[in-house]
Amino acid sequence: MAVRVLLVDDSKTTRAFAAAALEAGGDVEITEAATGIEALKLLPRQQFDLVITDINMPDINGLELIKFTRTHEDYKNTPVLIISTEGRDTDQRRALELGANEYIIKPFEPDQLVAAVRRHLSRY
C-alpha cells in the first residue's frame, strides 16, 4: 500500500520537485499544502504516514507545525522531516529539539530525500 505523505512548502516548484523525487523513489501518495494553515486543515482529514515541511512560512511556521503534531494525540508518532535552507542554525536546532525527525537542507538531491523517507518509513 502506498505510503501517504503530507508535503508542506509555500513554493509550488519545491513541492513539485520533492513530489517527483518521492514518486520516482517508491509507492507514495502525496498531499500538498502551501501553508501551515492548510496543513493543519488537512491533518485530521486523512491518516498520513509522514509529514515533510518547510520552516519559513507565513502565519503558522514549520516549527509551530512540528510542535502541534508532537503534542497532538493523533500525530505525535508521525515522523516529521524538515526541508529548509541551511544557515538558519537556530531554527534547525529548534526544529530538532521540538521533535522533528530529520533536517534536510535545500537544495537536496532526489536520492537524499528518498533515503531520508526510507529511514523513517521502512515500508516505503
Place this chain on the structure above:
Amino acid sequence: MAGPSDKALNEFLSEAQEIVETFNRNLLDFDNQRSSGQAIDPDLINESFRAVHSLKGLVGLFGLTQTGEMAHALENLLDAIRLGKLDVRPETMDVLFEAVELFGQALAAASTGGDLEPTVVSGYLARLRSARDAAGTVEESDDQFGGYQFPASLLSVLTEYEEHRLRENIKSGAMIYRVSGQFDLMTIDKGIEEIKQRSKPVGEIVTYLPSGDSSDPNMLELQILIASRSPLAALREVLDGADVEVEVEEVPRTTTPAMTAARRAAPPPPVEPAVVTPPPVARDSDVAIGTLRSVSQSVRVDIRKLDALMNAVGELGIVHAGLERLLVELVSKNLSDECRALRHEVRALERKLAELQSGILEVRMVPLRQVFDKLTRVVRKVSRSIGKQIRLEISGGDTELDKLIVEELSDPLMHIIRNAIDHGIESAGERVAAGKPEIGTVSVSALQQGNRVMVIVSDDGRGIDEERIAEVALQRGLVDAADLREMTRRDRLNLMFLPGMSTREEATALSGRGVGLDVVKTNIAHLSGIIDVTSTPGHGTQWTITLPITLAIIQAIIVKVAGRTYAVPLNSVVESLTVEPSEIRTVEGREVVTLRNHTLRLARVADIFGLRAPDTVTPASPDDIMYVIVVGIAQHRLGLVVDELVSQQDIVIKSLGRALSAIRGIAGATELGGQRTVLVLDVPGLVEELVKRGVAKEVAA
C-alpha cells in the same frame, strides 16, 4: 538534477519571477519609508528576506549554483538586517537593488539553461561585503524579556526572527497579549485573516501557537501572541465581534527587577491615548473581501488557459447570435406568450455573456505598476552611475492592461527612459546655465481612455533637434530632399523611428548597443500600439505610447470588399471617412488624398488581395462614394479603401493554423454568427509590407 522538463522550467521561472517582483516591491516600500523618515514596517524587510530565502531554495533545485551563492549571501545580509544586527545605509540599498537586477538576469539565463557568470557573482559578492562592512553592526542586547518570563515551551517554537520581534516590541514599551480561541478548521483561514486585519492598527502579531490538545478533531485551539502599546481594553474592543470568539488577556510579568516594580506603580507608561478607534475595515463584509483578495493573489493561471476560456466565450457569443436570429424569425411569424418569454431569456443570456466576457478580460488585467516598479530601479541605478541627478515621477500605476501587453511593454519603455536620461537630460552645469533646476525630471504617467491606455514619458531636458535628425536621415539615404521639404517638424522628429537611424555614432552603455528606436517602434506595433514623439528644443521631449487594453477580444469594423466580408481591428483604426473619387490624386503612380493638409496614401483592399479581375472593374462613376479606413501603426498612416462599412462588433481572433499562417495581410479568422467565418486583416503586417515597398514613407503624419 537531470534536465528539467519544459513545464517544470516554466513553472520555476514564473514562480521565481513572482518572488523577485515581491522582493523588489518590498525593497521599494522599505527604501521609501527609510528615506522619508517614516516608521519602518518590519514586515517589509522580513518579506524581502523570505523572498530571497525561497528564491535560494528554488534556484538550488534547478542547479543554478552561481545564483544560489548570490542568494545565499544576500539572505545572510537581509537576515542580519531583519534581526536588527545591521544598520541600513544607502550603500546597503544599492546592493539590494542591484540584486533585483541580477536575479532578473539570472532568470533570463536560466530560461535557456544558463546561470549567472561567476565573475558577475564574485564582483557582486565583493560589493555586498564592502557594503556590509561599511554598515555599523548593532549590539543585540541580551536582556531578558523586560520582566516577561516566557516558558521554554513557548520560546522553543519561535523562529529566531519571531523572538527578535518579541524583544524589539518589549523594548519599545509594548505589552504582550495572548489571544486565544477555538477555530473551526473549515474556516480557519478566514478567522486568522480577520484577527490580523482587526489587530493591525493596534499591534503586531508575533506568533501563532496551535495547540494539539483539542478534543474535537474539526476544531483547533489557537493562541496568538500580539504585541501592542495599547491597553488591554483597546485590543479587546477591536477584536470584539470577530467571527471567532476570542479571549484576550495580558501575559503577566513577574515581579523581578526594580524597573518592573516601577511599571507596576505607575501603570503602563508609553501608552497611546486610551481610546483606540476600531479599525475601519472591521466590518464583516470588508473582512471577507480582504480574505478573498489574499486568496486570489495566490492563484496563478497560464494565460493560455484564459485564451481557451475566451475562445469558448466567443463561441457562446455565436450561439447567442444564432438564437437571436431564430427569435427574430419566430417573432415575425407569431408573437405568442412563449415567444415573449423566449425573448426575455435570450436578453438575459446576452447580459450574462457580456458579464462573463468582461470578467475574463478583467482576470487578464494587471496594473502597470509591475513595469513601473522596474523603471524606478533602473532610473535609480542609471542616475547614480552617470552622476546625473534624476527625479522620476510616476503616476497612473494602477492603470490596468492585459498581462501580455504589460510584459511586452517593459523593454520599449525602459529604452525610452534610458534614452531620456542619457541624451535628454543635460548635465547639472548645463541645466543651471539654462536656468533650469539642477535635478532633471523624467515623468512616466499612464491613463485609460476608453479601450486604450496612454503611457506618456516626458523629460525636461534639452529636447531633440529635428534638423539634425533630418540631416542624418538624408545622409543615410532614408529620405530624399524632396520628401524632407514636404515634412512638418513632427514628421521629421518621427524619422527617428526608421531603421538605420541613430544620431549618436557610438551607442553608450546606457541606451544599449545596437537597439534603436526602430525596434521600440516595432515592439509597440506588435502590440497594436502607436508611438508618437513631440519635442520642444530647450524644454524637453514627450513620448506617447497608445495601446489597446487587451488583445484577446477586440472591437472590429466589419467591412465589405468585392462582395466579401473582412474585419479590421479597431485598435489600429484612427478614423474612417468617405471620399469622392474626384478627391483622389495620383502621385508617382500611387493614389493619395489630402487629409487635413497631410498626404494620405491609399491602398485598395480589393487590389491587395487580387479580388477583382481587371475586366470586371467597373470604372468609378463621379458620384460613387468610397469608404476609407485610416489605419495607424506607430507613426505610419494608411488609408484602406473598402466598398462598404457594415458594423462594429467584438470579435475573438482565431489563428488560421500553421498551414495558412504565412498568408500576407491576414491576422486570423473570426466567426460572426450564422456560421459566417470572416478573415481579420493584419493591419501592422500590411502597413509594414507597404512601408518596405516604400509607399508609406511619405504618409508619416
